[in-house]
Amino acid sequence: QHFDRDPRGLWLPECAYRPGYKWKPPVASVLGEEPYMRKGVEEFLSENGLDYFFIDSALLKGGKAIGVYLDRFEALQKLWGQFEKQFQPREELKERTPREVYLVGSAEGKKPVAIFTRDPDTGLQVWSGEWGYPGDGNYLDFHKKHWPGGHRYWKVTSPKSDLGEKEVYIPENAQSRIPENAGHFKHMIKELLKKHHDSTGRKGILCAPFDSELFGHWWFEGPQFLKSVLKYIHDDPELELTTCSKFLDEAQPTQTLSIPEGSWGEGGYHYIWLNEWTEWTWKHIYEDELRMQNLAREFKDNMDTNLQDILKQAARELLLLSASDWQFLISTWAARDYAEMRLAQHHADxxxxxxMVERYGHGEHVDEGEWTFLGDCKRRDAVFPDIKMEWFAEVEFPPR
Structure with a gap:
């Protein structure tokens, strides 16, 4: 829409993946307990003309997943400590490599979809505040803030320093560290790709996806680091910056894999989003998803513009309710009250x-207060302007 062309790939929330299998809800809900066949994620992508998505390296190779947030949140460390006792890393498949692109396809008659794998080595260097570049003692500390005002005047000092030990931030010292960190990162990329080429004779790719909030929010100097990395790579004749679409067209992968369910959460599973603190949220989500599906099937062909307005806003509230951020914030205690409030609000709205849809759609009177409420929701949650009821009414679409 904004770039005047269809997207070819998608970074799914939390780098999560689920293959097709007989599934049942992990919590007691209105969906019942009878397992039913559920399509794999790649089938939805294939049906919508998408060519690739991203996964965590543990889903490709097995072994222990390297989570991206564990060292930032004490509550997450405690939660992982509970789950780790039950956790068994998958056996590592050494013949698979993040330097290659593979195909995933679990349904006959549907075009397989390619997977790009998040590189674990470079990821740790940028994500980790303990082991990576953001933990450099000269960079601006994220956690210590002046009150009132919330400004930050202190440097990391040491990843293990408590707030009382933080020293004053000196911008010039922080700036002096960026060239070395960026140069090291570029060298690391080059060595990993060279190793792959030397062992296979093929050109490989290094895929390093990061949340944009990491650069500038968590890591204040991150945008300048990123600028330097891009410049260093551009200036190196043996490295090439590319896009996933371009590399996919060049690589023409043919090997189709089966990969397990998982995410880039700690341990490679979904425990951060589904645990004793968040179980209640999924009951709301499953209940509301089913209700939305029933409403969409009943009223999607009704051309009454008022009815469609209400339906579309209900769908927007459902999508906002379903954001994975809420469970993450609850599990990390980063903004737990806010997340619980937002989730409960979207559920209630x-x-x-x-x-309102049911009353208006069945010809009953809807009072003025409800129309005012609809207007308030539309102004506050003005997202997804092109939302369509067909998305909620059906789960089967012809392959594209």
């Missing part, structure tokens, strides 16, 4: 709008 969705159901109030759903009630």
């Amino acid at each position: 969705f159901n109030r709008l759903a009630d």
